[in-house]
Amino acid sequence: xxxxxxxxxxxxxxxxxxxxxxxxxxxxxxxxxxxxxxxxxxxxxxxxxxxxxxxxxxxxxxxxxxxxxxxxxxxxxxxxxxxxxxxxxxxxxxxxxxxxxxxxxxxxxxxxxxxxxxxxxxxxxxxxxxxxxxxxxxxxxxxxxxxxxxxxxxxxxxxxxxxxxxxxxxxxxxxxxxxxxxxxxxxxxxxxxxxxxxxxxxxxxxxxxxxxxxxxxxxxxxxxxxxxxxxxxxxxxxxxxxxxxxxxxxxxxxxxxxxxxxxxxxxxxxxxxxxxxxxxxxxxxxxxxxxxxxxxxxxxxxxxxxxxxxxxxxxxxxxxxxxxxxxxxxxxxxxxxxxxxxxxxxxxxxxxxxxxxxxxxxxxxxxxxxxxxxxxxxxxxxxxxxxxxxxxxxxxxxxxxxxxxxxxxxxxxxxxxxxxxxxxxxxxxxxxxxxxxxxxxxxxxxxxxxxxxxxxxxxxxxxxxxxxxxxxxxxxxxxxxxxxxxxxxxxxxxxxxxxxxxxxxxxxxxxxxxxxxxxxxxxxxxxxxxxxxxxxxxxxxxxxxxxxxxxxxxxxxxxxxxxxxxxxxxxxxxxxxxxxxxxxxxxxxxxxxxxxxxxxxxxxxxxxxxxxxxxxxxxxxxxxxxxxxxxxxxxxxxxxxxxxxxxxxxxxxxxxxxxxxxxxxxxxxxxxxxxxxxxxxxxxxxxxxxxxxxxxxxxxxxxxxxxxxxxxxxxxxxxxxxxxxxxxxxxxxxxxxxxxxxxxxxxxxxxxxxxxxxxxxxxxxxxxxxxxxxxxxxxxxxxxxxxxxxxxxxxxxxxxxxxxxxxxxxxxxxxxxxxxxxxxxxxxxxxxxxxxxxxxxxxxxxxxxxxxxx
RNA sequence: GCCGGGGUGGCGAAACGGGUAGACGCAACGGACUUAAAAUCCGUUGGCCGCAAGGCCGUGCGGGUUCGAGUCCCGCCCCCGGCACCA
Numbered sequence: 001x002x003x004x005x006x007x008x009x010x011x012x013x014x015x016x017x018x019x020x021x022x023x024x025x026x027x028x029x030x031x032x033x034x035x036x037x038x039x040x041x042x043x044x045x046x047x048x049x050x051x052x053x054x055x056x057x058x059x060x061x062x063x064x065x066x067x068x069x070x071x072x073x074x075x076x077x078x079x080x081x082x083x084x085x086x087x088x089x090x091x092x093x094x095x096x097x098x099x100x101x102x103x104x105x106x107x108x109x110x111x112x113x114x115x116x117x118x119x120x121x122x123x124x125x126x127x128x129x130x131x132x133x134x135x136x137x138x139x140x141x142x143x144x145x146x147x148x149x150x151x152x153x154x155x156x157x158x159x160x161x162x163x164x165x166x167x168x169x170x171x172x173x174x175x176x177x178x179x180x181x182x183x184x185x186x187x188x189x190x191x192x193x194x195x196x197x198x199x200x201x202x203x204x205x206x207x208x209x210x211x212x213x214x215x216x217x218x219x220x221x222x223x224x225x226x227x228x229x230x231x232x233x234x235x236x237x238x239x240x241x242x243x244x245x246x247x248x249x250x251x252x253x254x255x256x257x258x259x260x261x262x263x264x265x266x267x268x269x270x271x272x273x274x275x276x277x278x279x280x281x282x283x284x285x286x287x288x289x290x291x292x293x294x295x296x297x298x299x300x301x302x303x304x305x306x307x308x309x310x311x312x313x314x315x316x317x318x319x320x321x322x323x324x325x326x327x328x329x330x331x332x333x334x335x336x337x338x339x340x341x342x343x344x345x346x347x348x349x350x351x352x353x354x355x356x357x358x359x360x361x362x363x364x365x366x367x368x369x370x371x372x373x374x375x376x377x378x379x380x381x382x383x384x385x386x387x388x389x390x391x392x393x394x395x396x397x398x399x400x401x402x403x404x405x406x407x408x409x410x411x412x413x414x415x416x417x418x419x420x421x422x423x424x425x426x427x428x429x430x431x432x433x434x435x436x437x438x439x440x441x442x443x444x445x446x447x448x449x450x451x452x453x454x455x456x457x458x459x460x461x462x463x464x465x466x467x468x469x470x471x472x473x474x475x476x477x478x479x480x481x482x483x484x485x486x487x488x489x490x491x492x493x494x495x496x497x498x499x500x501x502x503x504x505x506x507x508x509x510x511x512x513x514x515x516x517x518x519x520x521x522x523x524x525x526x527x528x529x530x531x532x533x534x535x536x537x538x539x540x541x542x543x544x545x546x547x548x549x550x551x552x553x554x555x556x557x558x559x560x561x562x563x564x565x566x567x568x569x570x571x572x573x574x575x576x577x578x579x580x581x582x583x584x585x586x587x588x589x590x591x592x593x594x595x596x597x598x599x600x601x602x603x604x605x606x607x608x609x610x611x612x613x614x615x616x617x618x619x620x621x622x623x624x625x626x627x628x629x630x631x632x633x634x635x636x637x638x639x640x641x642x643x644x645x646x647x648x649x650x651x652x653x654x655x656x657x658x659x660x661x662x663x664x665x666x667x668x669x670x671x672x673x674x675x676x677x678x679x680x681x682x683x684x685x686x687x688x689x690x691x692x693x694x695x696x697x698x699x700x701x702x703x704x705x706x707x708x709x710x711x712x713x714x715x716x717x718x719x720x721x722x723x724x725x726x727x728x729x730x731x732x733x734x735x736x737x738x739x740x741x742x743x744x745x746x747x748x749x750x751x752x753x754x755x756x757x758x759x760x761x762x763x764x765x766x767x768x769x770x771x772x773x774x775x776x777x778x779x780x781x782x783x784x785x786x787x788x789x790x791x792x793x794x795x796x797x798x799x800x801x802x803x804x805x806x807x808x809x810x811x812x813x814x815x816x817x818x819x820x821x822x823x824x825x826x827x828x829x830x831x832x833x834x835x836x837x838x839x840x841x842x843x844x845x846x847x848x849x850x851x852x853x854x
Numbered sequence: 855g856c857c858g859g860g861g862u863g864g865c866g867a868a869a870c871g872g873g874u875a876g877a878c879g880c881a882a883c884g885g886a887c888u889u890a891a892a893a894u895c896c897g898u899u900g901g902c903c904g905c906a907a908g909g910c911c912g913u914g915c916g917g918g919u920u921c922g923a924g925u926c927c928c929g930c931c932c933c934c935g936g937c938a939c940c941a
Binding site for chain 1: 855858859866867868870873879880881894920922934935936937938940941
């Protein structure tokens with residue numbers, strides 16, 4: 001230990017020692033309690049950014065804490081190494097995506113090691129290695145067997161920049177999640193995973209994780225799944241065999257329906273257009289439908305802005321099954337084929353959209369729900385009026401009481417809804433139903449750098465699954481990146497042309513699309529538990545020990561995509577008998593962004609190279625040391641908050657570390673002969689220091705349990721300040737009891753500093769005379785002695801009428817009576833109660849006294 | 855519009871079931887050391903009034919409950935995030 005603190009030297013030393021001793025290696029041990037600390041795996045872009053540093057500092061601190069608490073901690077890392085940037089590099093610079101990716105991994109691995117992260121590198125995995133993606137393909141086959149994977153022609157989201165299709169989650173808001181381009185709609189054959197089959201479970205099982213997940217993530221997922229209860233009702237179409245099935249959440253308004261409106265893509269529309277001769281009416285409908293389809297494909301729709309509602313009357317008539325009334329059948333641009341049944345009953349009086357539509361085309365508005373008058377529990381409207389559009393400036397969408405609805409009139413909406421659904425079912429023209437906004441997960445990507453979908457097309461046998469024993473379907477080394485909109489694999493003849501695994505016939509062709517990379521990240525943390533297994537994705541018994549993940553930490557940007565997919569994947573694995581639980585992650589923490597000021601403005605924006613406000617972690621580590629960078633990042637704000645990058649803040653962290661270090665250096669010799677147990681004879685100062693030490697242990701321990709990492713640092717700073725004050729006392733010749741107290745304080749301080757600043761903590765631990773690194777020598781988190789932590793004296797505030805008027809210093813065990821008496825005897829208090837009548841005295845022992853006077 | 859989370863000093867933030875608002879740190883100011891600066895150390899730092907003792911005000915705004923409200927209830931305002939014609 002040098003007199004002065006040299007971060008670089010210490011950090012190199014300990015990073016080397018950790019590696020040699022395998023300090024962070026984790027092995028399954030059924031006798032020990034495990035803890036799985038996980039951070040979202042990085043994409044190997046080439047460079048670590050501050051968001052990574054924050055993410056991994058949080059996870060690393062937790063891993064250290066749990067290890068010191070005696071848990072068998074699994075803390076792994078790997079690479080989400082399939083994906084677009086590698087392919088872009090290949091397109092732009094002709095490099096090999098695999099080589100580019102692997103070079104990046106080498107560099108970033110070095111960066112993570114320089115940061116001093118405590119990963120078990122023996123478990124490192126990379127999504128692009130055949131040993132890994134083989135199991136992506138294996139899972140795909142399992143889903144295919146169970147009907148959970150299927151191919152169909154459907155409109156999909158197409159990103160013109162990335163030249164690939166996207167899932168709905170990845171095209172949320174109409175923009176590509178990667179590049180922000182406006183997505184287009186295209187018809188395409190594409191593989192889907194049936195996530196909708198799990199919609200109800202994905203909702204229900206949230207109960208299991210409610211306590212451990214942030215509210216907003218659960219809400220976002222809940223909204224995304226979009227469960228909606230209602231009814232399906234069939235409207236017979238006059239003079240035809242077909243029926244129109246509509247979905248509605250408001251059957252109670254069905255007597256107010258004045259039209260049926262179909263989506264442009266609705267089968268009945270196609271049927272109508274494809275029959276008979278071209279009439280003016282048919283031409284109008286055709287033109288309208290084509291226009292709608294065209295604008296839906298390419299229109300640049302700004303979120304929040306609704307298109308004007310338009311439609312065209314087809315001349316067909318539908319029968320309202322409740323009233324037998326004939327309603328015109330329209331096609332409307334505001335009805336979506338993807339939701340519900342692609343057809344709605346239009347109830348202008350009670351639905352905003354239908355109201356707007358009816359206004360434009362002068363459809364009748366018939367009121368069938370009235371507000372309940374609270375004074376008289378009666379309706380307040382003349383129920384006989386037919387067209388009340390003049391009386392209704394907008395739709396009335398609340399529940400109420402039914403009017404104009406035949407025998408249902410007079411019922412409450414809440415009663416009518418289930419009763420009418422039951423009637424529909426009984427009479428065979430409908431039923432109660434639940435629909436979801438969630439769509440199946442489109443996983444086909446027209447990209448090279450991903451896991452090939454293990455399917456072969458044979459002219460004789462059709463679509464054939466690649467047999468398990470032929471996995472992995474290897475990605476070729478090279479392809480032409482011409483950007484034709486098709487997968488580059490389609491141009492690799494050796495890849496495409498194959499024999500049919502079923503009939504052995506030549507001339508079969510492989511699927512050339514690759515899988516969405518979100519598949520890789522849906523189950524990677526199971527693979528960490530058993531990363532070299534060649535016979536299975538993992539051994540179910542091994543993961544039964546390690547999983548579920550105890551604490552997961554990552555960015556909020558994956559609230560819906562990754563975190564929904566991985567929940568789905570886990571449920572599928574459960575149904576395959578591979579895991580025994582429903583939810584993969586017990587506790588989730590979404591860390592806040594790291595922002596930096598945009599030069600010349602006062603705007604704080606997420607750090608990014610393109611914005612020019614990025615900060616290179618390597619520069620920071622070189623300038624301040626990794627310990628200081630980590631400490632600052634954890635101290636500057638609570639983990640969930642935005643972190644505004646201010647370099648003066650790191651100066652503070654460096655100052656603190658230096659103070660602790662030099663304090664220990666100064667005391668070192670005096671501590672060598674400090675007693676091993678607390679001497680009986682002690683002093684006030686020693687007692688006070690020990691009290692502070694044990695209070696700090698209580699606080700920091702609690703802070704780690706709640707992941708309040710910033711206040712944990714504050715508590716350590718307070719202890720350090722107390723030590724500083726202790727050493728500055730005029731009496732500078734410490735007794736045995738005092739040396740003991742200092743040693744105890746320093747040991748506790750150093751141990752509790754380890755999660756934040758592990759290198760310097762190890763160095764100081766060694767300077768305190770401990771052999772070997774903390775973890776390999778079995779060092780343990782300090783234990784607070786509640787008795788020692790207890791205050792002997794308390795300062796009790798005294799209020800008069802709720803305002804602070806004085807303070808009492810009393811023994812910690814002062815009784816209510818004693819507190820009351822000393823409060824009334826206090827000189828300052830006296831001046832406030834003199835000449836007034838004391839009405840009441842509230843005494844909260846150990847807390848305060850409040851005297852109420854009149 | 856709907857849903858979720860928030861508004862506390864110059865700044866980042868503390869305050870776990872209502873009980874001393876602003877811990878800890880950054881910045882700033884004053885002082886010590888120094889030829890000087892940096893570093894370090896000591897001190898001050900919510901606002902207003904006051905020589906001081908001390909007082910008054912203060913957690914987005916307006917009400918309420920309570921001996922006592924940053925914390926609970928009602929009504930607003932503003933900010934951040936998510937969703938987007940979902941029938």
